[in-house]
Amino acid sequence: MQNSTIIYIVIAAIAALLLALFQYLYKSKIKSNLKYLLTALRAISLFGILLLLINPKFESFTYFNEKPTLVIAVDNSESISYLKQDQKSREVVKVLKDNAEIANRFNLEAYSFGKSVFTLDSLNFNERQSNLAYALKQFGEIYANQTAPIVVITDGNQTYGSDYSYIAKDVKQPVYPIVLGDSTIHSDLSIKQLNVNRYVYLKNKFPVEVIANYSGNQSVNTELKIWSGNTLVFRKTLQFNASKTSEIIETTLAANSVGVKTYKVELTTLNNEKNTINNTKNFGVEVIDQKTNIALIYDRMHPDLGALKKAIESNEQRSVSILKPKKYLEKINDFQLVILFQPNNNFNTVLREIEDQKINTFIITGETTNWNILNESQDYFRQKITNQFENYQPILNNNYGTFIVENLDFNSFPPLKSEFGSLQITVPYETLLYKSANGITTEDVLLATFEANNTKHAILNGEDIWKWRAQSFLNTNSFNNFDEFINKLVQYLSSNKKRKRINIDYKSFYNGNDNVVISAQYFNKNYEFDDSASLSIVLKNKENESVNEVPLLLNNGNYTVDLSGIEAGLYDFTVKHNSESVAVSGSFQILEYNVEQQFLNADITKLNALANNSEGEVYFSNQILQLVEHLNKDKRYATIQKSTKNIVPLIDWKYLLGLIVLSLFIEWFIRKYNGLI
Structure with a gap:
C-alpha cells in the first residue's frame, strides 16, 4: 500500500471521528451516556464510507514450490525392434519412471514419437517413420517457459524431417540422448538414395541415379543390378574400401509401354553381412503417352505468373509456356488448356479463337483486366463494372463437388485484389471459393468452375495468388498442398471426362513408407454432395486373391x-455405396520398402552433436543409473520457490459494506427506540 493512501486513511479516520463528535457531543442535547455509543456508531459508518471512496488496495502473497519437468521421449519406430532394442527401451523407461529421487525432483512427462508425437501410453514399435526433429521442436514450444531437460531414448536413426542434430539450438533445453543399438562398425553395403522421376514418357529414356554406400575397413567388390521383373536391365561392378565409401551410379532406362513399371535395385551381398535388407530397393515410374501442354497468356509481368508455372509444373505430366497473345496464336494447336491472365485489349483475337475452337480456359482477373472486352467475348458470365477494387479473403465451399478439394487453411491466406461488384455466371456452375470482406462471407464468386458447350472453364476473380503459395509454405514448410490444389483444378480443366456421382482421389503407386490414403466424394441424383452416405472400399490383393472391405x-x-501399413503388392479396389448401385473402381501398387529396416547401427555422431549443441550429454542404455545421478545432482534443475501476488481493492470486500449497513441500522434503531427521531 502506498504512503499517500495511508495518509488518506488517517485523514479519513480523523474526519469521521470529528464529524461524529460534532453531531453527538458538541451540538447534541442527549445527556445520557448513550451519546458515546451513538458517536462510535456514526464514526464507524462515516469512516467506512470514506474508506470506500479512497478504495485502498491490499496485496497478498501465495508461495509455492515449482519442480522442473523431466521430458521422456521414446522412439517408437520399427527400427528399434529391428535392432532388437525394444525390451531395453522399455527397461530404460521403467527405471526413469520408478526412480523415487527422480519423481521427487521432477514432474515427469512421457511421450512416444514416430512421424508425430503422442502421449506415452504403451510402446509397440510399429511406427513406419521417425522424425526426432519434429518431436524436439514440439517440446521446445511446449516447455519454452519452463526448466525441462529432455531425455530422448532412441537409436538416432531419423527417416523423415530436417536434421535433428542442429534443432537443439532452438529448443533451449538440455537434451540427454540414451543410445539404443550397437555402435560397433560392421562391414555393410547399402543403397543410400535412389533418385528417379515419378512420371516418364512413352518411347523415351529416363534417368536413374543410385547412391551406393559402404561402411567398413576392408576392400570389397560388389555388383549393382537393376531388374525389371525377371529381366536384368543394368549391371555394374563396384569397388569400395576404407577411403572410398560411396559411389554415384547413373544410367538411363527405356520406357516402352504405358502404365506403372516397377524395378528393383540390388547390391550383391558381402560374406557375413549382417543387414542385407538395405542392399535392395524398389522403385516405380508411371509411363504416360504424352505431356499436357498449357499456355499461360499474359500482357504484363506479375509474380502470379511464376507461382502458377511452378505450381503446375510440380506435376511432371504438365508443361507451362508463358506467352504473349501474339505468340500464343502462332502455336495455338500445341496446347490442351489456356490460362488467360488479366485479359485486356490485346486479347481480342485470342478470345475469339478460344470461342471458335471450343478450348477449355482458366481466367484470372485483376486490376488491369478489361471487363468490357471480357464480358462481350462470351455469354457465360458478366462482371458488374465499378472500376473500384477491394481485398477479399477466400472462404472454401465445403459442398463443392466437381473434384475433391482439401482445405488449405484458406482463412490464413492473404486476400486477393478483385473488382468491387458481383460476378454473375449465367450457366450452371459451382463456387469453389466465396469472397469474404471484413469477416463477412458473401455469396459472390472468388473462384468457380462451370461447363458449357462441351467445354470446361474456371474463373479466379482476383490477383496476387502468389501470396497464397507463399503462405502455404509458411503454414506447412512445403509448397505441396498449394501446388496440389492448383493441379487438381488444372487436371479437371484439361480432362474431358464426364461427371460421376462418386469421385475418387488416389495415386497409381505408393512407396512402402508412404501414407496410403484414398479419398472419395459422393453425390445424390441431383449431384448434390451427400454427407450422410454409407461408403466402403473393397480391396483385392491381386497376388494372393485376398479381399477386404473397409468403411x-x-x-x-x-x-x-x-490403408497405410498394408503389405506390398498390386491391388484392385472398388469404392461403392452400400445401399445404391453406384460404384467406381481403380488400381494401385505398393512397392516393398521399409526405411526403418535400413539401419545397422545407432547414429552416435548425430546424437553426440545433439547433446553438445544443447548442453546435454550422451548416455548408453547400460548407463541409465549414471544419468539418474547426474539429473539429481545438476544444480540447473533445482526446485524453485515462486510467489503469486494478489491485489484486492477494498471495494470488493463485502464485510466492510455489511459493517457500514449494520452500524447505521443500530444507530437508527437506538435513536428510534429512545424517541430521538
Whole structure:
C-alpha cells in the first residue's frame, strides 16, 4: 500500500471521528451516556464510507514450490525392434519412471514419437517413420517457459524431417540422448538414395541415379543390378574400401509401354553381412503417352505468373509456356488448356479463337483486366463494372463437388485484389471459393468452375495468388498442398471426362513408407454432395486373391480411408455405396520398402552433436543409473520457490459494506427506540 493512501486513511479516520463528535457531543442535547455509543456508531459508518471512496488496495502473497519437468521421449519406430532394442527401451523407461529421487525432483512427462508425437501410453514399435526433429521442436514450444531437460531414448536413426542434430539450438533445453543399438562398425553395403522421376514418357529414356554406400575397413567388390521383373536391365561392378565409401551410379532406362513399371535395385551381398535388407530397393515410374501442354497468356509481368508455372509444373505430366497473345496464336494447336491472365485489349483475337475452337480456359482477373472486352467475348458470365477494387479473403465451399478439394487453411491466406461488384455466371456452375470482406462471407464468386458447350472453364476473380503459395509454405514448410490444389483444378480443366456421382482421389503407386490414403466424394441424383452416405472400399490383393472391405469415414468434407501399413503388392479396389448401385473402381501398387529396416547401427555422431549443441550429454542404455545421478545432482534443475501476488481493492470486500449497513441500522434503531427521531 502506498504512503499517500495511508495518509488518506488517517485523514479519513480523523474526519469521521470529528464529524461524529460534532453531531453527538458538541451540538447534541442527549445527556445520557448513550451519546458515546451513538458517536462510535456514526464514526464507524462515516469512516467506512470514506474508506470506500479512497478504495485502498491490499496485496497478498501465495508461495509455492515449482519442480522442473523431466521430458521422456521414446522412439517408437520399427527400427528399434529391428535392432532388437525394444525390451531395453522399455527397461530404460521403467527405471526413469520408478526412480523415487527422480519423481521427487521432477514432474515427469512421457511421450512416444514416430512421424508425430503422442502421449506415452504403451510402446509397440510399429511406427513406419521417425522424425526426432519434429518431436524436439514440439517440446521446445511446449516447455519454452519452463526448466525441462529432455531425455530422448532412441537409436538416432531419423527417416523423415530436417536434421535433428542442429534443432537443439532452438529448443533451449538440455537434451540427454540414451543410445539404443550397437555402435560397433560392421562391414555393410547399402543403397543410400535412389533418385528417379515419378512420371516418364512413352518411347523415351529416363534417368536413374543410385547412391551406393559402404561402411567398413576392408576392400570389397560388389555388383549393382537393376531388374525389371525377371529381366536384368543394368549391371555394374563396384569397388569400395576404407577411403572410398560411396559411389554415384547413373544410367538411363527405356520406357516402352504405358502404365506403372516397377524395378528393383540390388547390391550383391558381402560374406557375413549382417543387414542385407538395405542392399535392395524398389522403385516405380508411371509411363504416360504424352505431356499436357498449357499456355499461360499474359500482357504484363506479375509474380502470379511464376507461382502458377511452378505450381503446375510440380506435376511432371504438365508443361507451362508463358506467352504473349501474339505468340500464343502462332502455336495455338500445341496446347490442351489456356490460362488467360488479366485479359485486356490485346486479347481480342485470342478470345475469339478460344470461342471458335471450343478450348477449355482458366481466367484470372485483376486490376488491369478489361471487363468490357471480357464480358462481350462470351455469354457465360458478366462482371458488374465499378472500376473500384477491394481485398477479399477466400472462404472454401465445403459442398463443392466437381473434384475433391482439401482445405488449405484458406482463412490464413492473404486476400486477393478483385473488382468491387458481383460476378454473375449465367450457366450452371459451382463456387469453389466465396469472397469474404471484413469477416463477412458473401455469396459472390472468388473462384468457380462451370461447363458449357462441351467445354470446361474456371474463373479466379482476383490477383496476387502468389501470396497464397507463399503462405502455404509458411503454414506447412512445403509448397505441396498449394501446388496440389492448383493441379487438381488444372487436371479437371484439361480432362474431358464426364461427371460421376462418386469421385475418387488416389495415386497409381505408393512407396512402402508412404501414407496410403484414398479419398472419395459422393453425390445424390441431383449431384448434390451427400454427407450422410454409407461408403466402403473393397480391396483385392491381386497376388494372393485376398479381399477386404473397409468403411470410408467422413473427414473434412470428404470420405477417406487410410490403408497405410498394408503389405506390398498390386491391388484392385472398388469404392461403392452400400445401399445404391453406384460404384467406381481403380488400381494401385505398393512397392516393398521399409526405411526403418535400413539401419545397422545407432547414429552416435548425430546424437553426440545433439547433446553438445544443447548442453546435454550422451548416455548408453547400460548407463541409465549414471544419468539418474547426474539429473539429481545438476544444480540447473533445482526446485524453485515462486510467489503469486494478489491485489484486492477494498471495494470488493463485502464485510466492510455489511459493517457500514449494520452500524447505521443500530444507530437508527437506538435513536428510534429512545424517541430521538
